[in-house]
Amino acid sequence: QRRVRARVDDWQKTELYLHKLTIESFEFFLMLEEGDKRRECWSDVAKLLLKKMALLDDQRFIVILAKCYNQICSIIAQEISQDLQVVLSKFFLRAKVPLLSGYANSNTDHLPLR
Helix, strand or coil: CHHHHHHHHHHHHHHHHHHHHHHHHHHHHHHCCCCCCHHHHHHHHHHHHHHHHHCCCHHHHHHHHHHHHHHHHHHHCCCCCHHHHHHHHHHHHHHHHHHHCCHHHHCCCCCCCC
16 A cells, blocks of 8 residues: 555656646747747757647646646747647647546646636
8 A cells, every 4th residue: 555655646746747847848948039049949849748748648638738728828929830830739639629528627626727
């Protein structure tokens, strides 16, 4: 029992760290000016994060989406590459599935809504 509980605690800590890292990565990307040479590299990081997030199961996807929603929406308002536009489009199409299925309405009491 203790081992199982320790694993759950460790996973929760890891998940919180990954959420924080993801948010900080999106925020750093948003901070970069359009002409900044680092922006192209960070665009690839944003695409990778969005692609990996889209592969999560519905429960984990909804949690990370709720935590990063403002940053992801802010990316849309930026001058971004066509590749990133495509990934964002696919990401939001993925988001539609659990949100419209009612999953988000029934299991989001613990989510921080902004």
